[in-house]
Amino acid sequence: MASHSTSSTTVPRKRSKTQSEVAVNPSFDNLPSSLLEVIMSRLVLKDNIRASASCKTWREAAVSVRVVEKHPWLFCFPKRGTSFELIDPLHWKTHTLNLPELADSTLCYSRDGWLLMRRSVSKDMFFFNPFSRERVSLPKFEQSFLVIAFSCPPTSDHCVVGLVSSLRFYVENQERRITISTCHPGATEWITQESVFHSVFLWHDKHHSKLFYLHNRFYFFHCFNQGGGSLHSFHTSSRTWDSHYAYVSSEHQLSFYQKASFLAEKNGELFLMLTSGNEKPLIYKLVSSNWVKMSLTELDGLTFFVSFYNSELRNNLPWMRNNVYFSRFGYNRKSCVSYSLDESTYSPCKEWHSWQQLCPPQSIWIVPP
Structure with missing residues (x-):
């Protein structure tokens, strides 16, 4: 009996490409890992995640350079x-x-892992890091204030604290005045000044004004009683207010006391979120002194x-x-x-x-x- 040949049923092994063949017909599969990591590092997070689903080699390169921020x-x-x-x-x-260091203290503001606190009775103000227990004192501020913010950790030489203590409206001459005070760690007193505005955009906004520091300025946002709001900025070096108003028209129809504004920054750009109860939050970005809805x-x-x-x-x-x-x-x-x-x-x-x-x-x- 003739023997049965197995040549028709044998599956040949896939031959690896030689270096000369790779050079003639290159593909993404043959990219060196160092080059893949460079490519992945230039992708935004969303595209990095998509690319990592392509194959094992791409996934390893994408994960190795993926930068995920810490959430608060x-x-x-x-x-x-x-x-x-x-x-x-x-x-x-x-x-x-x-x-126990925070006993008899009220919270004022937080940024970069630091809390800004104020003693309820003595009115002493201080920074406190709840993780390192480090404390940095500030001059006492006797008056009440509407909003407060600081620029960076108090351990930095560039730290500055700003607060708005009053907004006044004078009916007889349609004049509005705003009082702002600033200081820095190590100072012995606050520097206070009152500025006059003749714009109708400035409104007494005790509970919903927000103060935020960016690029040597304290930005101060106001919600309006009739909806929307405007932005003012105070330059800490020249101690002058910016007279150009970035106005945003809100789509929310709820009353003044139900709206809130939140300022935040990312990569040096200023963002604003407006929300009011169960409404959809609206998000804007400041572009050339104008709020652009995103x-x-x-x-x-x-x-x-x-x-x-x-x-x-x-x-x-x-x-x-x-x-x-x-x-x-x-x-x-x-x-x-x-x-x-x-x-x-x-x-x-x-x-x-x-x-x-x-x-x-x-x-x-x-x-x-």
Whole structure:
């Protein structure tokens, strides 16, 4: 019997390309890993993630150069005592910090991992880092104030603190006056000045004015009683106000006391978010002294974290993109209340009648170490 030949059933092995063949017919599969990493490092996070799904080699290169920003955590003040909660809004991990240094103190502002505090009785003001327990004193400020902010950590030589203590309107001459005070760590007193405005854009806005520092200026935003708002800026070196007003017309139809504005910066650009209870948050970017409303495509994954006192902005958070996170706990304390810009819905779904429900004054966003 003739033997059965196996030549028709044998599967030949795939032959590897020689170096000469690769040189004649190059492909993306043959790119060296160092070059792939350079290419991946130039992609924005969204495109980096898409490219990583192509193959194992691309995934390894994309992950090796992927930069994911740190998201802020929620710092919660107790109703009594000195046990403070620090909560991760992504994994909802809770840490307890015992901070007797903050007894009899009220919160004013937070930025770059530092808290700006004020003693309730003595009116002493100071910076405090809840992680390192470091404290930096400021001159006492006896009066009440409307809003306050600082530029950078108090350990920097460039740190400056600014506060607006009063807004006055004089009916007889349609004159509006604003009082601003500034100081820096190590100073012995505040420098205060009152400036006069004749513009109708300046409005007494005690609860919804926001102050934010960027590019040697304190930006001051006002919501209007009839909707919308305007932006003013105070130059810290020349101590002059910018007379050009960046006006934004709000689509919200709720009353003055139900609106809130939040200023934040990203890569040197100033952003504004307006919200009012259960309405859709509106987001704008300052472009050439004008507020430009941003579409969902233009946002490109931005994430807002807002509270009664401050706001933080990120754009490299893969699992939290296109969301607004408020400082209010959700049901059963398992998550923060958030708004999905992709789905145009709040989570949990509930009627929020005012922005203060979403941003209670007992919590603030802080950058963890």
